[in-house]
Amino acid sequence: MTNPLLAEWTGPFGLPPFDAIEDADFGPALEAALAEDLAEVAGVADAAEPPTFANTIEGLIRCGATLDRVTGVFFNLAGSDSTPAREALMREYSPKLAAHAAAIYGNRPLFDRIRSLWERRETLGLNDEQARVLMLVHRNFIRAGAALEGDDAARMTAIKQRLAVLGTSFTQNLLADERDWSMPLSEADLEGLPGFVVAAARAAGEERGAAGPVLTLSRSLIVPFLQFSPRRDLRERAYKAWVARGAGGGATDNREIAAEILGLRQERAALLGYADFASYKLETEMAGTPAKVRALLSAVWAPARAQAEADAQLLEERMHADGVNAALAPWDWRYYAGKRRKAEHDLDDAALKPYLQLDRMIEAAFDCANRLFGLEFRALDLPLYHPDARAWEVTRGGAHVAVFIGDYFARGSKRSGAWCSAMRMQGKFPKVQHPVVVNVCNFAKGTPALLSYDDARTLFHEFGHALHQMLSDVTYDMVAGTSVARDFVELPSQLFEHWLEVPEVLRRFATHVETGDAMPQEMLDKVLKAANFDQGFQTVEYVASALVDLAFHEGAAPAVPMAKQAEVLAALEMPAAIGMRHATPHFAHVFAGDGYSSGYYSYMWSEVMDADAFAAFEDAGGAFDPEMARKLEKHILSAGGSQEAEALYLAFRGRMPGVEALLKGRGLAS
Structure with a gap:
């Protein structure tokens, strides 16, 4: 056959x-x-x-x-x-x-x-x-390495093959650790957890064939558990398992793999005449040099750390008031931050989540794309690769634009995180081809599925990447869609997140799962007011990871990456109650492939632009200003990598932004 x-x-x-x-x-x-x-x-x-x-x-x-x-x-x-x-x-x-x-x-x-x-x-x-x-x-x-000859050329080939093996091993080890760990939860262990967390734990238990509810290392389950569980002993056990992924010893340990990857990258850069891998990698990015990356991250680190330290003191006071006479630990932060958020903003995620139904948030993303760019979405009944996956035909003015596939639920066979990919890129040569774009997330299943606010932001983020792919309008697919500098690729995705916070979007689509009522204005005001809550924590855990990534690739490759990680964090005076967002053994962005190596900073580099870009809409007449939407599509979304990233942004905005917009957007500067 x-x-x-x-x-x-x-x-x-x-x-x-x-x-x-x-x-x-x-x-x-x-x-x-x-x-x-x-x-x-x-x-x-x-x-x-x-x-x-x-x-x-x-x-x-x-x-x-x-x-x-x-x-x-x-x-x-x-x-x-x-x-x-x-x-x-x-x-x-x-x-x-x-x-x-x-x-x-x-x-x-x-x-x-x-x-x-x-x-x-x-x-x-x-x-x-x-x-x-x-x-x-x-x-x-x-x-x-096309210009290399003889032994150098042969060595370059060997390095690339070995890196491919190591990247695959790193990914599969991480998947195995995430898939194999679970913590059974008794009925007593469920006390104090909101209904959506209990339902997700029961669904996870059913998916794994367990006798009852279980906690897994899926972010959509473990983060709310850390936020809501009053059991400090269970939070500690869960947190330690989460951060130990890839570092448990045995066949799935990633620490030696990370060391070998870093050494091979350094050798690869040296063969090509670069001082180090960071210099090689950043040469083609907007940042250009490690020094410019470090300058951006350093400018953000000091105010973020100061805010985080101040917040840690307040959270520790709350913990002591609960009778826990210990130092605030990483497994305590989310729990007490949640209590503080409820006290200061009267905002409870357990009360908010029923208003954030997955299907309604998908509708919201589609509606924003329609109002901005005229796109329409029609559900398709087609065989896909998994029963959880769904597909839509995307059209504009009746003409076919793309096929969009959404695969939203966590499962043991799926690697962690969220991403956008294309099974087929847009192009016109040698024949016209329309893109097939996939968004993959790891949300907890439910009937119906409910999202946290961070989950909803993730959905909008990945759909921003999808728009970059779907609206691409170039001749050659090698410059289509997201085929741009790594520190520019996050601009469309992070920019689209802003539309989730547009009040009229939430008023229309944030409807209660049982009553169908719109989110009350009082709650909506609280959601928007609390948008920058805990930004000290979030910025510190991200910037620490980005600075460790840069340190790994700048200068000689470290023989013991975990020691280098500890050295960087000590020099930063990393707050004791905050861990890196991605520690080395599970830092898939950096070690699963070359994509974000020396480039984890790129989310923040793009954020400098996305804050400024959304301000352009607000200055022009609002989030759905048609002229700004036309400029965004023409100069950024449809252009792909057909020009240098800076030229594209200048064509859209007329100037490049400074870091001030980012600090203000994160609430770290007035």
Whole structure:
């Protein structure tokens, strides 16, 4: 029978035939796609005709269509619905795919053709997007080591293969620790927990086949448990398990893996002539240099730490008033912060959550996209890769724009966190293709599912990434959508979060799960007033992680990353009651791949812009100002990576912002 991954996909919107794909299909499909891609690339590299943009750059872009289709499905499933077979395939094919990419970048005849075009670029008559694509292709080859020769070239290939193996191991170890740990909860252990936490614990127990409710390491369950459980002993046990992911010893321990990754990255940078990996990685980002990253983080650290220390004193006083005569610990912070928030803002998450139904928050995100950009969403009844996943056709003026897939619930087969990916990117060459965009979250299941305010913000955040993909309007898919500098990619996502806080959005869509009544104005006012509550804590745990990431990659790679982490935190005088948002053994942003390595700061770099960008809407006439929405789509969302990030932002806003907007937005400056 024909392998469904290799056959033409003739179903609606050219979606993969998920109901026909089996795990056994991936290996043969990947082998066939890899061989086909190499043959196609060889055809471009060995062409007898002199190199032109059409026969070399566009020729290269034409290559690998089958491989893109197969990996688009495989990597989405491997992250969102892992199986033992898929994990084995990841371990087998991660180094193969790295070697495949190295073979292409190491193809000297191909690189010679690209270099020839680069040297003659001013005479080729290219339009702006073509010139950008030529620059990116040439730069990608240089940064991949295409100019290396002999032993250096061979070593670069070996490093990339080993990094692929290590990144896969890091991810799978973390998934295993998250999947395998649970804490049974007796009826007495449930006392004091709001109904939505109890329901989520019971659902987690059912999903795991347990006899009763359990606590898992899913953020959507453990964070509210830490916030609401009056049992300090249980909070301590849960918190310690949460932060010990990847550091429990044995087969799933990630500490030695992290050390080897850092050493290989340093060696890779040195082969390419860079002082360290941070200098290599940041060269193509908006920040440009480690010094500029450190300057931003340092400017934020001092006021954030001061606020956190002041808050810690108040929380410890509350704890002592409860009769707990101990120092405030990390497993105490959320519990007493919740009590303080209720006292100071009269806002209780248990009372708020019934107004934040998942389906209504999805509707809210869709409605904002409609009012801003004219997008419409129609639910689709199609076979997808998991029963929890849902799909919508996205249209504008009756014309098809994209397919959007939402996969919102936590499960043991899904890695932690939330992300946006594309099974198919937008493009017009060699033929028009519309994107297939996926948002993956880890919300607790319920009937109906209820979100925390942070969950709702996460939904809007990931949908902002999805809009960047869906509204892309470029010719070449290599610059489509989120194919931008890492410290620019979070701008659309973080900017879209602001629409959740628009009062008219909450008034319309934050309706009570039982009565259907809109959120009372008094509660709405409290929600918005408390938006910056506990920002000292949130900023400190984030900036500490970003500074540790930078320290890992700036200068010589540390032989013992945990010792380096401790050194950085000591130098920062990290508040004792706050932990890093992502400690080294479970810092997947940095160690699961190169994506955010030396780049975890990028959320804050983008936040400098998103605060300023939303202010542009408010200054112009409100959150739904049509002219600002048009400018946002034209200069940022539709442009992808077709220009430098700074040029895109300047075209949208007319100037670059300073850090003041960020500090004010977080309530850390007046």
